[in-house]
Amino acid sequence: MTRESSMGERSLPEGPWRAGWALAWHTEPAEQGGVHRTPVAERLYQLQYQSDASQVAPLVVALADFLDTRVVRPWLAAIVPVPPSNEDRPLQPVRELARALAERTGLPLAERYLVKRRRTRMLKEINSLAEREQEVAGVFTVTDPERYRDQWVLLFDDICQSGTTLAAATRVLREEGGVAGVYVLVVT
Template identity: 35%
Template structure:
C-alpha cells in the first residue's frame, strides 16, 4: 500500500499505515491503559526497530522503500532528528543510512537539529501545540549548504504532518533547497 501525503513539500508518500486494528484491553497491573494492537507489516518492522532495538529489520524496511522510483536522483537524504536521544538505535537515522548506501545518495544527518530535552511530540495531541513546539525546537545547522538541491526528507511515522511541515519550511526558507520530497515508513490512522 502507498499513501500519498499532501503538504508543503513537492511530493510525499507513506509506505503503509502503522496499525491495522487496536482493541482496548482495560487497565494493566501498573494502572496503564492496555491495547492489543495489530500492525501492518511495515508497522511491525518499525516497532521492532524503534521499541525493541532490533537492527536486523533495517534491511527489510529498506527493501520495501526501494519500490519508490527516483530516490537515486535526490541530492541528499535528511533524516528527521529524534527527540528521544536515549535510544540505542536511532531508527530514522539507521534507515536513512541503509537506504543511502543502497541508492548511492549521501545522508546529511546533522542538517536539522532538535533541542535536547524537549517534549516528545507523541504525547502532544493538539496539532497547533505540536507545531508551536516544533518551531522552537527544530533548527537548521548554520553550516548546511543545500541551496538548489533536491532533498529527500525521511521520517518513521506520519501523524499530523506537523514535523514534516516545519522541517520543509526550514529547508525551503532557510536552506533555500530546490525541492523537498517526503518519505515515511508508516502513517497513523488518525491525526491525533
C-alpha cells in the same frame, strides 16, 4: 499513517513539501474489531521499541524499492533524516534507516544537516494539533545553509501522524537552507 486519516494510499496530505509518501499504513482494521499494526509497522515497532536491528535490512529494501518508483529519484541531492525526539534510545531508528537507505541507494546522507535547537517531547504524546505545532515551532535549523541550496532533497522520518514535524522541517529546509524542493518519505 493511520487508516483513520484522510491520506490516500501511500500519499501524505498536502504540506509545504512537493510530494510525500509512506511505505505503508501504520494500522489496519483487525478482524475482531479495532486495529492492529501492519507488517511494516510491526517491523518498525520492533526496531524502535525492542532495538531489533535485524529489522533495518528488510525495511530499507522496501524503502529503496519504493523510492525507485518515484520519478524524482534521479534528481535528489541527499537524504535528510529528521532528528530524533528521544535521544536516549540505544538505537535511533530514523538514523539507522537513513544510513542504510543512503548506502543502498547511493544517495548522500545529510546527517546532522537538519538539527534541533532544543529537545522536544515526543509528539505522539501530544493530542492537540496546536500543541504539536507549538512544540516544534522554531526547533529546527540547518547547519550549512549553502549545502543544498537550489537542490531537491528527500526528508526522511519513521512515522507521520499529523505531519507537524515534517512541515516544520520542510519550512526550515526551504527558508534557511534555500532547498528548491523537499520530498518526504516515511516508513508508516
